[in-house]
Amino acid sequence: MIRLATFMPTYFNNNGDQGNIEVLAKQLEWRGVQCSMTSTDFADSDFLLVGDGSRAVMREFESELVAITELIAERLRTGKATLLVGSAHEFFCSRLPELPELKKTPRVSEHREASAGDVSVFGYRNNEIDVDFFLERAFISTSLFGPILAKNENLLNIVLNSIGVTSELPAVHQSRLGPVLQGVRSKALGS
Amino acid sequence: MISILAVAVGRIVRFIIRIFRRGGGSAFPGTVASSIAPNLLSDAIRSARKGLVVVSGSSGKSSTTQTLVALLRAHGYKVFTNPSTANIKQGLYAAILQFGDFRGHIDADFVVLEWDEGHGAALVESLRPRLAVLTNVYSDQLDRFIDPELVVEKLKKIYDFSDHAVVNVDDKNLTQFVDSVKITGFGLSPSIEPRPSYAINFGLEPKFERSVQVSKLGDRSLQVKVPGRLLSFETKADAPHQALNLAASIAAVSKLIDPDWDLVEKTVSNLPPVFARDEIASVRGKDVRFLLCLNPTSFTHSLSEISDQTSPLMIMAGGDISDPSWLWTVDFSKLEHVDVVGGKNAYDLALRLMYQDVQVDKIILEADKAADAFLELSGPSPTVLFTADAMRRTRRYLGLAK
Secondary structure, three states: OEEEEEOOOOOOOOOOOOHHHHHHHHHHHHOOOOEEEEOOOOOOOOEEEEOOOOHHHHHHOHHHHHHOHHHHHHHHHHOOOEEEEOHHHHHHHOOOOOOOOOOEEEEEEEEEEEEEOOEEEEEEEEEEEOOOEEEEOOEEEEOOEOOHHHHOHHHHHHHHHHOOOOOOOOHHHHHHHHHHHHHHHHHHHOO | OHHHHHHHHHHHHHHHHHHHOOOOOOOHHHHHHHHHOOOHHHHHHHOOOOOEEEEEOOOOHHHHHHHHHHHHHHOOOOEEEOOOOOOOHHHHHHHHHHHOOOOOOOOOOEEEEEOOHHHHHHHHHHHOOOEEEEOOOOOOOHHHHOOHHHHHHHHHHHHHOOOEEEEEOOOHHHHOOOOHHHEEEEEEOOOOOOOOOOOOOOOOOOOOOOOEEEEEEEOOEEEEEEOOEEEEEEOOOOOHHHHHHHHHHHHHHHHHOOOOHHHHHHHHHOOOOOOOEEEEEEEOOEEEEEEEOOOHHHHHHHHHHOOOOOOOEEEEOOOOOOOHHHHHHOOOOOOOEEEEEEOOOHHHHHHHHHOOOOEEEEEEOOHHHHHHHHHOOOOOOOEEEEOHHHHHHHHHHOOOOO
16 A cells, blocks of 8 residues: 655645645556555655645744654655655755755746756746756655646656556556647647 | 827727737737827826726636626716726726727726736826725735735735725735725625635734625525615626625725615626626527636636536636646546647646546647537537636637627
């Protein structure tokens, strides 16, 4: 049983980031792999999502975020499948020295490609920081909002491999999703 | 003299654009005119005898404006307004070109403008509205506004520079910055559920009186309580957010004039829907239902309004969505299939639908081709859900634009 966890999904879903959990759950379902979901027990989860929260949300739940900082640091050290998005990316980058130090830049709102090592992804960014994408094994921290796992098959596969999913996506789903993913990419990047 | 030149040039540009694009060309002529005569808008508004009223907020601007204008006109007042969704600065200038005289002056008692939050905040200092109607703050258009708190800042500025404000007192994003002596409150009766999901706010919830209160809704009817009277309306727009738009209009009209309440009831009950706000239009011999979906709230509401057996069904996500990520906050799972997914963001919408196991038959980016494919399909309940850009393109192509 794969355990998927998400931190306060009601509040940390500014730009549809919780879609990433839906993507993983559906990918597992299509592959016939059972999973459970929790928003309270993060310690033993195979995957943990902390989405983007508004300014009000970040102020209100700062102590809760501080409380999971050591857990996030441990997941980073072990490269465990984790996805930090938007304000969560900024929050933990400012507290964990192993994550990139962010510098302020003029705001840019656009679809863009970002890479870490030989892994390249695309998504929508709308902020004032200089690092859009960090990847250490299956630990991801990014400013690219929304369903990044839905749009980037390579990143999705990194997460799935990391949580021990080896079965292939059935052909019926592959053939449905393939052209659509190509269309999403072309529209976003104009290629 | 400069105004005459700006109006003349702007009208020529508008005329040329409309030769090539029927129903199009609302913003660019306004840009041209405003660059020639920056005071054109403020001069036009000052020529109105009873002042400027503005309607702003995340959602509900068009419906509230349309209803308020209808109520004032029903009482015999001349009202100048901007066409629905032409609510940015250039659109306001374009409205002057369209409806003003050769100098850009308008013959009106009231000017009632739908104001985009961002553009309105930039204009308010020079235009100083007599009344501002503030509808709500949603977590919406984050690709543009970044954070709901920045929308609150803009609405607060509109409030600060207005003489009086009609305010949704159910939304604490608004009530946290207003003063009881300067507002007329409207809202839903506390017993009404579900309530709209305003932008998350953990601050205090100041309490204000609802001078106009929606007391009952549903079953194609609404009841609205005003001081000393209970008004009843027959309307398709009976959802909570739609009832609030009506309450806002009624609160505004009661602040501006001494209304004849019988006339208010009659006018609202006979009001046609704003285009595509759940409207049925005859297209190529078919009665097609159009539902405009501007944000997650209206998308969710529109989905609740249609049957899961709706057929044929087209959903369009147009180029007005910079970042389609918010489509992932909308639950489409009640649908089994969508015949046509259209618009510039069709692939993003299709991806969202597929992850909810909704079957997608065709994906067509171009609005005209999508409309043709949709209209070829047979079925008992042809229905289109679309965002604003897709609505404009489809409407223009189908000859529904004026």
